[in-house]
Structure formats: C-alpha cells, structure tokens
Amino acid sequence: MSKRTAFLESSCKDKLNDFLHFIQLHKDNAQPFNVEEVVQEMPRDQREALWGRLAVLLNDIILELPPKRWEEDLEGTSSANAVNLRKHVMAVVDSVTLVASVSLNVLEDGDTYSALVEIAHILHDVLVECPVSEAPLQRRILMLFVTWWKKGLKEKEKFGRIAFFMSLQKSLTLKKPGVEIQRLWSLHDVLLSLDYTSEDSKQIIDLLLQCYHHPVFISHDDGKRFLVFTFSWNASFISVIHETIKKHLEFLSKTVTAHFAEIYFRAWNKASGDFLEQIENSCIQDLMQSAILLNRGSPVISKVRQILSSFHAKKDSHSVDKMLYNLYTPIIWTALRVPNFQVRANATWLFTEAFPIHDPNQNVQSIEEDIQKQLDTAMSLLKDPHPVVRVIAILGVCKILAKCWELFPPLVITEFLKMLVTELAVDASSSDVRSSVFKCLNIILDNALSHPLLEKLLPMAKNSLHDSSEKVRVAFLDMLIKVKEVRAAKFWEICAMDHLLARLAIDCSSVSKRVASLLINSFFPVNKSEREWCTRCISLTEMNPVAARKFYMYAHNHTTPTNIVKLMLALRRFLKKCVNTDCDLTDLNDSNRENSAAQLVRSGKDTKVVSSLLEVVFILWKSVEETLELASNNDSKMLVYAKFENVMETFFQAFQDERSVFALVQLVSLMPAHQVPGFSSTVLARLKGMDPRAVPKQYDQLLHCMCSWGRASDVVGVITDWLTEAAPKKGKVKTKQKKRSKEMVEAKPDLALAYLDYLLNQTSTQEKVFALSERTLNQLLTALGNWNSVLYTHLTSNTEDSGCSSVETALKAFSYHGRLAVHLRHNFPDGCDYLLSLGHTASWVADTVLPCLSKHSSDAGVYSEKSEKLASQITESFLSMCRDFLLLGLGDRMFKVEILHLCSCILLTDTGYQFIPAVLAVLKEVADSFVPDDDHEAQNDQEITTTAILERVASLFDDALQLLCRCLIKEPEKGKQLCQSAGSTLTDFVQVAARIDKAALSGVFGTVCAALIVEMERFLKKITQPDEVRTPQSVTDMPPVSSFMLSVIIKSPSVIKAFLTELQSVLVSGNITSLNELTAIVHILAVIKHVEKSKVLKSAAMSVLQQLHKHAATSTDSTDFQKAFYESSVKTVKEILA
DSSP, rough: OHHHHHHHHHHHTHHHHHHHHHHHHOTTTTOOOHHHHHHHOOOHHHHHHHHHHHHHHHHHHHHHHGGTTTTSEEEEEEEOHHHHHHHHHHHHHHHHHHHHHHHHHHHTTTOOOOHHHHHHHHHEEEEEEHHHHEEEEEEEHHHHHHHHHHHTTHHHHHHHHHHHHHHHHHHOOOOOHHHHHHHHHGGGGGGGSSSSSSSGGGGHHHHHHHHHTOOOHSSHHHHHHHHHHHHTTOHHHHHHHHHHHHHHHHGOOOOHHHHHHHHHHHHHHHOOOHHHIIIIIIIHHHHHHHHHHSSSTOTTTTHHHHHHHHHHHTTTHHHHHHHHHHHHHHHHHHHSSSSSSHHHHHHHHHHHOOOOOOOOSSSSHHHHHHHHHHHHHHHHHHEEEEHHHHHHHHHHHHHHHHHHHGGSSHHHHHHHHIIIIIIIITTTTOOHHHHHHHHHHHHHHSSSGHHHHHHHHGGGGGGGGGOOSSSHHHHHHHHHHHHHTSSSSSSSHSHHHHHHHHHHSOOHHHHHHHHOOOHHHHHHHHTHHHHHHHHHHHHHHHHOHHHHHHHHHGGGSSSSSHHHHHHHHHHHHHHHHHOTTSOOGGTTTHHHHHHHHHHHHTEEEEEEEHHHHHHHHHHHHHHHHHHTTTTGGHHHHHHHHHHHTTTTTHHHHHOOSSHHHHHHHHHHHHHHHSSSHHHHHHHHHHTTTTTTTTOOHHHHHHHHHHHTTTTTTHHHHHHHHHHHHOOOOOOTTHHHHHHOOOSSSSOOOHHHHHHHHHHHHHHHHHHHHHSOHHHHHHHHHHHTTHHHHHHHHHHHHHHHOOSSSOOHHHHHHHHHHHHHHHHHHHHHSSSSSHHHHHHHHHHHIIIIIGGGGHHHHHHHHHHHHHHHHHHHHHHHHHHHHHHHHTTTTTOOOHHHHHHHHHHHHHHHSSSSGGGGHHHHHHHHHHHHHHOOOOOOHHHHGGGOOHHHHHHHHHHHHHHHOOOOOOHHHHHHHHHHHHHHHHHHHHHHHHHHHHOOOOOOGHHHHHHHHHHHHHHHHHHHHOSGGGOOOOOOOOOOGGGGGHHHHHEEEEEEEEHHHHHHHHHHHHHTOOOOOOOOOOHHHHHHHHHHHOOOOOHHHHHHHHHHHHHHTTTTTHHSSSSSHHHHHHHHHHHHHHHHHH
C-alpha cells in the first residue's frame, strides 16, 4: 500500500492513531515522511476525498469535546482521563489544521475545496472559543487563515477578518509584538473589506485607536506602514485618528512625536481624492490653527510645531509647497495682524519657518512679488510693539537669511542686518530682544557668505559688551566666540581688548568664563614656547592685573594641567631672575619688552607686576592642585615642590610689599611645612603676636597655612588659652596665671574669637578643626561657656562699670559657644551630651535673660535699657543657635518641647514682637522635622507625641500673628519694618505647613483665614460712601495685615491650595454668615485670582456664591452699603467662575 493510500485511509475516526502517527512522522525531521509532498502527489479526487474525511473527523472530534469545555472539569471522568481527552482532541485539531495548511499550498485550479471551506468554518469557531493557554494551536489556525486570505479563496472576508482581528489584538497585548505587527501588516488589505459604519467594526476601531499610543507600534517600520494605511480606510476615520493623537500629544517625547510627524506626512503623500482633502483640512490645517492659537506656555505647542516642521523641511517638493500655500493662506496673514500678541508670536514662528509661502504654479514674476511682500512683512514683525513677537521674528529672519543668502539682493540683506545690529541690538525696552539678536546672529555666521558684511556691521554693536543685562553680555560674547571659531572677523576689531579685559575683571563668572575662552589663544597660546607664555602673562598683568587673575583662574578649562605647570615654572624662573640683579635675562626671551620689564622689577620700581605674577602663580597652582594630588601625577607634584622650595626663602626676603607677601603666604599654604622650614616655624608666633585690632586679611592666610600643614590643634590651643586667661577667674587661678605670665603672651580674647570665626566659616579650615580630638574641642567649648558669667554680671549690674570684661566679647563668645555645640553634636553624635548643654542654656535664657526684657522700673534708668538691649541680643543669638541645631536634625522631642516653651515665653515679653522672625524660623524647623508617630512611643509618652508638638507650633504661630497684627495697628511704621524682616521666614513656615498633611497644623491656615477676614471686615466698615466699594486687584490694594499675608501666600501654589482649602472649610461650616464677611472673602479671592486659577479657587468661589444667594432677597431692602457689597461680590465671583 502506498503512502498516499495509507495516509488517506488513516484520516478517519476509526484509524485516528495511525493518522496522528503520520503527523508525528511529518514533524520529525529525521523521518522521510512529508505531508505536503504526499498531498501534492495525490490525484485531485484523492485530495478532495482526504479533505472530506478530515472535515468529518474534525466535526466528530469537536462534538466530542467542544473548545469552550477545554478548560472545564469533565463530569464523570477522572482527572487523568480528562487531561488525556483534552490532549487527544487538541492533537487531532492541530493535525487537521496542519494538513489543511499544506493543502492550501498545493491547491490547484479546478480543485473543489468545499470540504476545506467546511474545515475552515470549524477552525474559525475553534479559534474564537479556544482558551488563551493554547497559543500554539491559535497561531497555527491563524497562519491558515492568513494564507487563505492571501490566496483569495472562498469566504476569504470572514477568515481574513478573524485573522486580522486576532493579530491586531495580539500585537497590543504581547510584550514583544514585532512578529504580530509584521503579520498584521501582511493582512492590512483586510481593513478595506470591513464596513466602517457597521456595529461589528466598533471593536476593531477601538483596537486601531489603541495602536496610536502603543510605543512599539509607532516605532516599528511595519507598524508605521500599518498606521499610515489606516488613514485610507474611511475618510471619517481620519478625524477620529487625529483627535486621538492630539489627546496624547502632551505626553509624547520628541522621538515619538517625530514618528507621528512621519506618519502624517506619509499618509498625506499617499492620499488622494476625499482622503487627501480630509487629511489636509482635518489634520494638517487643524495643527496649523492649533500652533497659532495655543498658549505659548502649553506643553502641546512644541509637539505641534515639531510635526509641522517635518512638512516645512520638505518644501523642496512641489506638492508640499503647494499644499502649505493652500492651507496657510486662509489663516496666517490674518493671525499676523490680530491684537493678541501670543497669536501674533505663534503666527510669526509659523510664517518664518514656512518661508516662503508661495504657489509654485505661479509665474516667476508673481512669485517674486509674493516673496517681496513677505520680506516686508518680516521687517514689520521686527518692529512689532510686543517684545515676544520681536524675539521670534529675529530668530525667523536670521534663519531665512542664513538659508537664502545667495538668493536675496544685497540691499535687502543689508537692510535686515542693519535693523538687527543698529536698532534691535540696542532695544531699550527688552533685554530678551537684545540677547536674541546676538544668539541668532550665530545662525547667520554659519553661512560663510555673510562674513564680509558682518565684519563691517558687528563693530557697531561693541557697546553690548557693557549691557546692563547679564544675558545680553553672555549672548554677545557667545557671538564673538562664534566669530573667532568660523574666522569671520578679528574679534578684537569688533570689541577692543581693553574693554574685554575690563569686563573680565569686574563681571560675574558666566561672563568672565566666556571672555577667558575668547582670549585664551591671545595670552596662553599652546602652540607657542613657554617664554612666550611668560611674556604674554607679564603683558596681561600690566594691562589689567585683576583681569589677569580671573583669566588664569579659568585657564585650566582650556588647556592641560601639564601646560599650567609649565607656565608656573616659567614664571618662577622669571621671578628668580628678577631677584638676581647680575643675571643676563636674554636667555629667557629675546624680547626687549620682557627685558625692560625685568629691569623695572630689579630696580624695585615695578612691585605691582611682581605681586601680580605671584598671585597668578598661586591661582594656577590652585587650579591644578587636585590633579597633582592624583597618584599618577606624583612626579609632577614633587617637581613643583622642589622647584619652589629652592626659591621661597629668597622671595620672602626680596619681595616685601604687602601684596607680594600675601601671595607668597598663599603659595606656602600649598606646600608641605618641612619644605619651607624658615617660614613655617614662625607662623604660630606671628599669630600669637598679631595686633588685637588686626583685620582678617592679616591673619587668614596664616590660619589657612596652619590648617593645611595639619597644625590646627596649635591654633585651637592658642584660642582656648586666650579665652581661658581672659575670662573672669576666682581665687588661686590668678596665682597660676602669674607663674605662667612669662611663658605666655598677653591674652587677646577678641582676636581669639576672630580666629575662631575664620576657622568655622571656611570649609577647608572647618574640616581640619573638626578632625581634631573631641577632648581638644570640648576644652574650647568650656572656655567659650565660661564667658556666660560675664553676660550674667552685665544683666544684673546696676553700675555703669562693673569691672567685668567686654560685654561685646562675651556676647560673641556666647554665640560661638552655641555654634560650636551644634557642630560637635553633629560631628560627635556618640560623644558628650551637647544637647543637654544647649538645654541648660535655654533654661538660663528663660530664667535670667527674659526677665530683663520686661523691666520697666523707673529707678533702673539707663542701665535697665542697656540690660534690655543685651538681653535682646542674647535671645536673638540663642534662637539662631536653636534654628541651626534643628536644621541639622539634631534635636529630640524633649528638646523641641523645651524650645517651644522658650519661644512662648519670649513672645509674652514686652518686646516679644521683635523676635517674631527668629521664632518663626524655629517653628519652621520644628515643623519640618516632622516624622510619623511611633505607636509604642505614643502609648508610653502621650505628652510629647508629634501631634502635640505640631499643635503647639500652630498655637505659637497664632500668638506670633496676633502680636504682629497689634504692632501694625499701634505702630504702623515699626509694624511694616517687622513685616519686611519676617517675610522670608513666614514664607518658609507656611510652605512647610502646606506640605505636611497633618491635621495638627491645619490651625495655621485657620489662623491666617481668621486674621484676613477680620481685618477686611473692619476695612469695609470704614467705607463712607457706597460708590467707594472697590474690588482689590492686587495685594497693594489691601489693608496692612492682609497685604502682607497674601503677598506671602501667593508665592507658592501649594500654600494657595492649602489656604483656599481651609477657607472653603470655613465657608462650608456655616460660621460665615454676614454679608460683610462674605465680601471680605470675595476680595481675598479676587487678589488670588490674578495669580492662580485652580479648581480649589473656583470651588471656594462657588461656596461663596451659594452663601451670597441667601442675601439676594434682603439686599434689595437693605442699605445702600449692603446692596453695593452684594452686587460687587456677585459680579466678582462670577468673574472668577468664568
């Protein structure tokens, strides 16, 4: 029996095992049996018989176990039998599908394949009902229907539709849908066979729209082809696609937007007839109108512009040019003339990007006339009254000139450039316009044809280097750097060298860095010799020593560390030769200029150049210090040390002027102490012998040297000794002092505190100080704390001269004691209890200092006033310490409770109002340190829970605000000054209160609401005439407290939201009933409206309107004032809700 006959006879239910065996042989590559070959060799009647038998077999097996029951437990069968039955049925379905698939490949003309159609119908039902777990079987059936569609067999629409639908669905659900997207593209023609308006297509429409926000679909080549093709399904579907894309534009990246731009263009390029018209009108022109009408701050406008730019970039195509002309003409010329500046600005961008907008079908003369009109329009846009429009016009004109330079007459180009350089570059009304000119001239400079003309015109803008606006100066220098890069002109002919150096000397870093970049080749040419570098350095220091210092400060950004070291050593050689009066300097450089400079230095007549060169050497060394510390550069570092070690003693002897000595000390601080023994051994003695009235520049570098040499402990020891010796002593301590008086210099407590101030304020020295042992620093802390007794003596003294040490010194010591305690707590968290020390200080302030703030006895006289002033200074200083302590997160809950209690006591004093800024700063730090309650701690100690602390913060804020209000009412001028000083701390506090979502702090905004409403209500009662009722437009129209508080609130959106939320809760509670109170709230909302329009604002306004409606009936019968309040309030609320 042949294989054909055996295979044919096995295709029935009775010989099912044989049939499955044949299929298994086909799948086994090692076996010679191939179903496709067997079916192909069959005569037509056998093939038709095979298909008929398979149709019967498939029908019988499906009736035995339908697909919808493949995942159900089968009743009356064991679990093992159920699993085996499912496997058996699916194996048969899979085998029949395989035979049907290969049959399609060998199908010949004239074959009767009605049995195959019957099989396909059954498999269609299987595919619809097949569980997701049977993905391989689904895939095989799907491939069968794909082949069916491609061959165009009977009922292909039905089978093609299911294949299209399944592929579309899978491409949206799979993690890696690349294969499914390719299969979907192969079935794209199926879409044209579907009725867009039928109910059956709605599901497919939804899936198609999902493709437009599927990232893989959009970026995949076949996916983009498919999306482009969907534009040709139905003209009505195009607008649906466009609206779907527009909804998601805000969230798209630039890359994805570029893909959409490509899809739009390809869809338009392939469309014709109604489809082309629909794409142009519903999509492209709609995007054009959106680009014109959208707010400039909208996140969508940049995406719309990116899509339109893809069309503008293809203007070299005749069809694109024609389309842009047809679509822009009805809208853009009108938009360029509307009153709204944002619309004009958007239209200007489109106009300049699409320039020239012309009909390519016109004759040459007409085209030239249109272009001339558009050039006139561009010129008029440069003169637009609004700066935003002028800025965009400048950018557009520069792009046009750069692109079309050789096409325009020289007269037109000159006219535009003169307009830019001579008028807009000096536009006094807008710094944005001035900076835009120089930014956009860089675009023109990219066109080499523009260089001759710009070389003549740019010197007219030289004064822009000294523009009052930093961004204009930066833009101008960026343009000069561009001129230098493209070699369009000599930059020093555009702007003189002395002007550049003057600006380098005095300007900020953003400008100075650019000037240094511009001049780097002039004063540090890397292709010249080291002697030439030295010569130019001397020239620069002579021209402008300050500019020289800043230039070499930034030089390391433009050259290698090796070159920096070479220049340092070259300058060292020059300075050494200047000291040696007998040497011949011609070996340094043949330049007479340098030799004459050396002669001046040698004769002592040019010490300024020497000091400047020493400063330059220090600056260069400092710029590569970190690089030299690398292990790979150790040889270079040791070379520098050795070279300077040989000359430092000579330099100290030769250069005695103040600037030179200062620079030499700076250089010594960069070297190890053992390499400058003569100097390093005298530094500590110099510090000890310093005049008590010395200024920082006399000792700061000496302190820096000591710290850099690892001798910070010696300095701290001197400070501790001086403070200890100068502090008040008792009994036998003075005898000990007499015995040591010969060994120690006179104690200088003020100088000791000055040294300490420098050490703590400089980062480099601070690190060295806190690297010392805790014992050493504790001794310093104790020495500072001993001065508290001086403060106590002055506070309690009734005599003008109490015989105590300087109170100013004691006050400084008190401040540094607190600062040092904060640092020690931060650096030694496991050391001594510095928190307890600060707590004791708080108790001392409360018990001893605060009573002095409440003394009014007449017998105290002038001394009472002095005590009060000192007490104020102590209190202010201690609150500052507490703020810093809390800022570092070092205070525990008990400490916070103590500090809050102290703040309460401070506010209760007679002069408590003057401490409001400092108290608010402390409250801010306490609130900002909020952490959720620990349940165990909350149960054990209910008195110091976070909620209790925050409630206390809110209560103290209430007290502070009431105190501020009373001060504003009683002493307006003093109150205004207090508001100015408290503004920043209050802003920080309410921002923290708004950020912390805690009910305990809700009282903060409740207090603010109450204060504003009460003051506004009083303000309204003072109005004498109904026609004087005016709705305020800004905080300046409000009474003092409201003006101050609202100016703080409107600085932050989060604070506005928190305030409005509290205000709305007050309205909902029903506590606000009178018309005057409602009018007060309306006035508050009116001011906020000009800053932010949000849902919370409208919600509050709606609540006010509901309350106002209750007064509608009574307002007609009330006084003129009530009527005026009602009408004004309703009008304002409606404006807010509009």
